Amino acid sequence: MDPRVVALTGMSKGESYRVTGVRLTVGRDNSNSVQIGDATVSKKHCAIEAAEGTFELVDLESHNGTFVNGIPVKRRSLAHGDIIRVGTSELLFLTQEELRDEDVELQYSDESTRESLKTVQLPSAPSHSHSASDVGRMARDLNALFKIANTINSIRDPGHLQTTLLELIFEVVPADVGAILRMSQMEEEPATAHIYERLPGTGATLRIRRDVIQRALWERASVFTDSSVDVTAAENIMCVPLVGVQTTIGVIYLKSSGLKARFAEEHVQFLNSAAGIAAVTLENVLSFESLRAENLRLRKVLDPADSLIGESKSMRRLNAFIDKVAKRDSTVLIRGESGTGKELVARAIHVGSARSEKPFVAINCAAIPDTLLESELFGNEKGAFTGAVFKKGKLEAAEDGTVFLDEIGELAPLLQAKLLRVLQQREFDRLGGTRPIKLQARVIAATNKNLEQAIKDGEFRQDLFYRLNVVSTTVPPLREHREDIPLLAIYFATKYAEKSERPFKGISTEARNILMSYEWPGNVRELENAIEHAIVMGTVEEILPEDLPETLLEKPSVQVSSGKYHHEITELKKRLIIDAVTQAQGSYIDAAKLLGVHPNYLHRLIRNLEIKDLVRAVENP
Secondary structure (H helix, E strand, O other): OOOEEEEOOOOOOOOEEEOOOOEEEEEOOOOOOEEOOOOOOOOOOEEEEEEOOEEEEEEOOOOOOEEEOOEEEOEEEOOOOOEEEEOOEEEEEEOOOOOOOOOOEEEEEOOOOOOOEEEEEOOOOOOOOOOHHHHHHHHHHHHHHHHHHHHHOOOOOHHHHHHHHHHHHHOOOOOOEEEEEEOOOOOOOOOEEEEEEOOOOOOOEEEEEHHHHHHHHHHOEEEEEOOOOOOOOOEEEEEEEEEOOOOEEEEEEEEEEOHHHOOOHHHHHHHHHHHHHHHHHHHHHHHHHHHHHHHHHHHHHHOHHHHOOOOOHHHHHHHHHHHHHHOOOOOEEEEOOOOOOHHHHHHHHHHOOOOOOOOEEEEEOOOOOHHHHHHHHHEEOOOOOOOOOOEEOHHHHOOOOEEEEEOHHHOOHHHHHHHHHHHHHOEEOOEOOOOOEEOOOEEEEEEOOOHHHHHHOOOOOHHHHHHHOOEEEEOOOHHHOHHHHHHHHHHHHHHHHHHHOOOOOEEOHHHHHHHHHOOOOOHHHHHHHHHHHHHHHOOOOEEOHHHOOHHHHHOOOOOOOOOHHHHHHHHHHHHHHHHHHHHOOOOHHHHHHHHOOOHHHHHHHHHHOOOHHHHHHHHOO
């Protein structure tokens, strides 16, 4: 295991930091293991803690949050390939070591070469006079090049491709050990080294000479030891650049020992040709791998399963439920108040299932009129009713994916009976159709209604309830997991700040206290709207209390915890406001300046603390 973080973006782009101890810290202060001189990064922003082979990311109460794969976290276990975002910088967390032959020791040397080196420019024209032996050699080389082209063009794994390429090169070139060194800049250390040994287990050492690599790259030429000048050379070297269509990928570096294993120009010509074929293929494979890795990264960021933000006990229980039921095909009923994220839970179940690549079709049973809902669900044949054309229903369009029936409690009684038959028989008919269609999709339903009470009131069928309620869960309202509010607020603020192209450095303490104490009858949806309002209306890089919607400030706060401490804080606020208004001789604007708050916020505080009468007494003594 080789734990490390690599800076993908930001001021430290390209830098790599290894997790060598039990704790690696990230922040703006120079005492951190990873220092990022960015104003959006806190002095002590976050840390990676290592314990018994596992790694956890811990947010150190940073001002604008720490994100893993686009989701804000307080504490999160890290896996290979996770993207950590602090401020405007992205760090890639890696644990897997680069693939290489462990029997070969790789050494980099800055010593100047004693051997005479010869350079062959690319491409180099071979001699026009050929002997019989030359013709035989050329036929052998041509056959080997055809074999390389045919073999590596069918390989999509970069590691397998490089190993196969070196094996085929070794069939022609008398090398003992070799490596493909990949680098993006000529002056930098090779980013990866894929090593191959002719006789595995011999414990060979491959000493890489940096001056040879740089000469090959700068001159775009093959560099090898010239045996015609120095017949006593004990070590033979050949280095050929891998020049792709868009960039130079790196070099092929080969080494042999002894007089009988010298490299000649015929070997250089062959390796030049092999490198030309391989470079384009390797460039394409690496580009494909890069795109696939970026696609996986974006899917992690956009994955609805990861959008269930929260680290509270109730959210952990909900995530555990999703993990269990996603692997099954049972019908699921999701309950919860409006705005809690029931559809997100349904999508997370779909994404975690074997149907994830299939369609996810959502139907809001309350938003579609009863007269149209049957056609929306089941579809209709041409001529089924006046003006009807052929139409697939949502159940059919879902194929073998997932159908999400939102607000199932609002379904009309006639449609309840038809849906019950569909769930029992696993088939349905289009309107005007005569041929039954198999239902292959999984069904997930959601409601904010008390279905048991609806059954008592005769509004919902009891047998349909039992069909839907095979496995059920309740999404908790936001007021029952207030500890997740800061994470949600940071997530939404970052999202809308990026969308609005507005700088964002965090949420002020007072604004955070208001968010924490509000009751949130609209749950997460209301919180998201409140944060979007604050981002749009705010004038500074922080979210301040005056940026929040009026409803949050006008309603009395719900105290998260009661006791003497909160009572004394409230009384202190009242005294400060009254003293400021008194000192300002009744001027709200001057009083706000004395308190260091916006006048609108002062008005709201006076209303929230219910001290209007006391303030009027100060204004009119």
